[in-house]
Amino acid sequence: MADLDSIVAEIAHDMRGITERGHVADYIPPLACVDPGKFGIAVMDAGGGAHVAGDADEAFSIQSLSKVFGLTLAITLEGSALWTRVRQEPSGSAFNSIVQLESEQGIPRNPFINAGAIVISDILVSQLGRLGARQALLDFALSQSGAPEGLFIDENMAQQERETGFRNAALANYMRTFGNIRNPIEDTLDLYFHQCALTMSCRQLAGIGGYLMTGGVDLHSGRMVTSVSNTRTIMALMMMCGHYDGSGAFAIRVGLPGKSGVGGGILAIAPGLASVAVWSPGLNAQGNSLLGTLALEKLVQKTGWSVFNPFPLSVQKIT
């Protein structure tokens, strides 16, 4: 079997030749102006080694991918009490839908739809304060990225999210009427918008995702980030709900827990084996990176890393 460096180089080479790249998110200018020709891939292996190709060191907006990190902080601080305020089920509705909230008394279906992520932000604001929670998220990313240079919260992006975030404000206000938002709406949304504006490269993102691969340990510092049981919960949610209305198709095509964002990034985890980040800004009809999904599908075909593979994952380990 080829080594990981050759595999990622080959995938990046194949992606360069593809002209159909989907549509870049255009609801705010800083996303709309990103070059759709970009493609990056980074694989961090279980030994902490990085295997990268293409635009793997170029920073992009991780958007909804950050919901994984917000959830990790919240579940670590709040424990299982968190699940009284947000459920653990796929929604079957659009990521920013409001309809289920009425029949389900303001309790969002899962932490990866916007309503659920806004509740998670509210929990973090209660625990750490508005600015404390923002700093904790940034510190979480910086400390686990392996190479923090160039990783930041893009203030302009956060500002534009706020200026166009009418639906997120509606979700927050609506949940407030059920008592499921407990801080001033503007504080909770301020954290949510800044979380969406986290900006980093594929190499850094794969580094941060390492704690999910290892069952909670940050490979760079050896520090326990969260419990094994929390990582299992987070990855199960990623598998079920990580790709909007395309989560089922992603599970079938790729077979790894993954989370996408409208900036065109995807973080996917092969438990015990690898943390993988891909980025290509063009999105498919479900809002997931078109080439990013294809690249992950190819990676899994070449490595056998799908969690649905009938062979034990340990024998699929490649160096």
Ligand code: GLU
């Ligand atoms: N910032 C976006 C919003 O709240 C999230 C985009 C995404 O799903 O990646 O609408």
